[in-house]
Amino acid sequence: MSAPSGMIDPAIFEGLQSKVDEDTTVRDELKDIVQALEKQNRNISFVLSRAHSTPFADLPNVLKASEEPIQNAIETVSKLAQAASKQPYYKFNQMWSRQVQDALQGILFWAWLGGKDYDGNEPKCGCLLTLEELGETLKVPTNLKDQDKFHITIExxxxxxxxxxxxxxxxxxxxxxxxxxxxxxxxxxxxxxxxxxxxxxxxxxxxxxxxxxxxxxxxxxxxxxxxxxxxxxxxxxxxx
Amino acid sequence: MMGPKRSRDGEMKEEKLGRADQAASPFMPMFEGFRTELDQHHDRRERIIKASRDITAASKKIIFTLQRVRTLGQPVPPFVVKGNAQYWETIENQYQNIAADVQGLNAFRYPQITGGNQEFMEALSFHHYLETQTLISYDESKERVAKMSGEAGPVLLTPEDYILGIFDMVGELMRFSITAMATNGKLPAGKPKKESQVKQEGKEQESADKMDVDEQTPATTRTEEPRTVLSDLRALRLQLEMFEPGGGKFGADVRKKADVMRECVDKVEKALYGLTVRGTERPKGWVPEVREERRPEVESY
Known part of the structure; x- marks a missing residue:
């Protein structure tokens, strides 16, 4: 009321404020999911780091133990994908990019150790999951170009x-x-x-x-x- | 340093040698695909960085010319229109150049454009203010950029770009006021409302002078006092201080710019105080002691 009328249409700042507030709400929602993923990543690396002190013969134990944390991370990534796909991808992706990378790294390492499609026999080490295979494992799209949705990027x-x-x-x-x-x-x-x-x-x-x-x-x-x-x-x- | 070229050559030689452990990496085809896409990405980014820089430079020139305007609430003089035409055109061309790069998925991919957007916003809002003595709205500004972007689709002007640009515009209003006070000895004000113009054609000067002393003098007549730049600055300050940016980089930018913005309004108030107290003693052409401090540059995201 103290503002002299005319200079500023109050609707301008009201509109901007509500836009910014909406973004804050989105951020809060995403933050919870990202934090959950961060925790699960730690669990994955905790289990997989045992590979460094486990003889090859006992590796199956490590692989078995890693199944659960990896499954958890997969679920969280799906949840993240769902929430994030409601927004323009690159508007918020820096919020989770780091944590998604950590999850990818865990899964890449796990697959290298032979954890993917593990049949209980001697693990076959040395495979590299492609970007597409990683996407399949995580059940999310990869390297999208035409759709503005959550995906895993090349970077x-x-x-x-x-x-x-x-x-x-x-x-x-x-x-x-x-x-x-x-x-x-x-x-x-x-x-x-x-x-x-x-x-x-x-x-x-x-x-x-x-x-x-x-x-x-x-x-x-x-x-x-x-x-x-x-x-x-x-x-x-x-x-x- | 191992450049990409050397590695490709090396790879070919290795293939000829046919040594099993040095054969081409099985991952090569995959990486070749990545290379193509990363190259495209980098090209887009480069174009956008360049456009942002050019838009910034052109906007600064526009603002510079606008600072030579001495009127408020009427179309800018022809020399400004003529002088700035080329810069507006530059900006339009730059937006058109990158429009295709920021569509769909890529709309938010290249925050490098924010620098150009903010500076353009500053120029646009300043120009708009000088002509209409009102603040241009976000929607109108966004629409303006979209229109300049051409057929490929709009370049996005975000609410953040808008707000940060408006913060900077306060600095321009400060300079505009100080310069006007120094050269004309009074604070620029708009024209009285039509109604009063008709009734008190001859008293315009008088009422404007009164405004200089205290723009909050309650209107004694039925006619509305014209608003001064200072009252507009205060209105802006009020709105910008009420605004809650939230956290993150934007929040930090806003807080930084808010300090500068407050200083700018203070400077005008101090200058006006000086003018009021020793106004008549002031020798013609004396410039109030206000250092032209440019706001600290807030780097783009």
Whole structure:
């Protein structure tokens, strides 16, 4: 009332305020889901980190134990997808991108260890889920272009992949500690293949570039492990 | 450093050597697909960053010219229209250039445009204010950008862009007021309402002078006093302070700009005080002591 009439139509700011308030409500709803996902990601990595101290023969136990937390994360991602799809995707995606990457990384690592479609026999290590396969596992679309809905982006996949390579680098060393001289070779080849893929990307100066620049050190780390093994004649013969 | 080119060459050589452990990565086809799409994404982003920069530059030039206007509530003089025409055109072209890049899914993908949008908003609202002495609405501004974007579809002007642009516009109003006070010795005010214009044609000057002393003098006559820039600034300040931005980056930006906005209104009030107290003693052409502090740049998202 103290504002002299004429200059500002009060409806302008009322309208803006309600728009901003709506966004805040959306954010709050998403925040709850994202926090739940964050917790489940921690559970996944808690279980999967046992792979670093588990001999290959006992790996099935780890895989079994990881089923539940992964299932939980899948459900939460579905919930997130449902809530997020009501909004323009890129308006809010920075709210969950980080947590989705962590979930992807967990699932990539789990699949690499042989957890996907695990039949109870000897796990088959070394597979890389494609973006599409990840989407199927999580039951969400990937790399959408024509629809403005929740999906997993290429960037999220690639970032998760770099984190997974870090995990594998660790595993290469820890496998040796456990007396497993075969897995480092497998990891070596895998990491090199991933690295080769990253090298053909034209990356700009962003987070993906930084993470991908770090890959060469991981390649070197794993090569060092293989070098140590071959120097001591520890490399299993059939592999050479 | 390993550039992408070298790696591709290297890969080919390895294939020729045919060494099993150095064969092309099985993931190559997948990464080739990624490369194509990431390249497209980067191209779009680059175009938008460039457009945002060009829109910002053109908007600043528009504002600069507008600061030479000395009237309020009437069409800007021809020299302004002529001088600014090219900049409005630049802005329109830039919006058209990127319109196709920000449709559908990509509408919110490139926040880099926010810098240009805010600066454009500042120019647009300032221009609108000078001509009509009112605040342009969000819907009208959004519509304006959409119209400039052409057939590919609208470039989105978000409520955030609008608000942040209006905050900056306060700074322009401050400068406009101070300059007017320095050169004319009074605070710019609009024309009295039609009714009063007819009745008190000759008293316009007088009533305007009264306004300078205290624009809140209760109207003694039936006629409405014309509003001054200061009363408009206060109205704006009131609205902007009432506004709750919520948290996040936008909230931080708003709080930062709110401080600057308050300073701007204060400066005009202080200058007016000076004018009131020692107005007649003031030598012609003396400029009130107000440092032209530009607001701290709030970087785009």
């Amino acid at each position: 999220e996949y690639l970032l998760a992949l770099t984190s997974m390579v870090e995990e594998l680098t660790r595993l290469a060393r820890n496998a040796v500690t456990l007396g497993d001289y075969e897995r480092p070779l497998l990891i070596n080849q895998f990491v090199k293949d991933v690295f080769a893929g990253f090298q053909i990307l034209n990356l700009k100066n962003d987070i993906l570039r930084r993470k991908s620049d770090g890959l060469k050190y991981r390649v070197k780390d794993v090569e060092d492990v293989v070098y140590d093994l071959s120097l001591r004649n520890l490399v299993p013969k059939k592999q050479q």
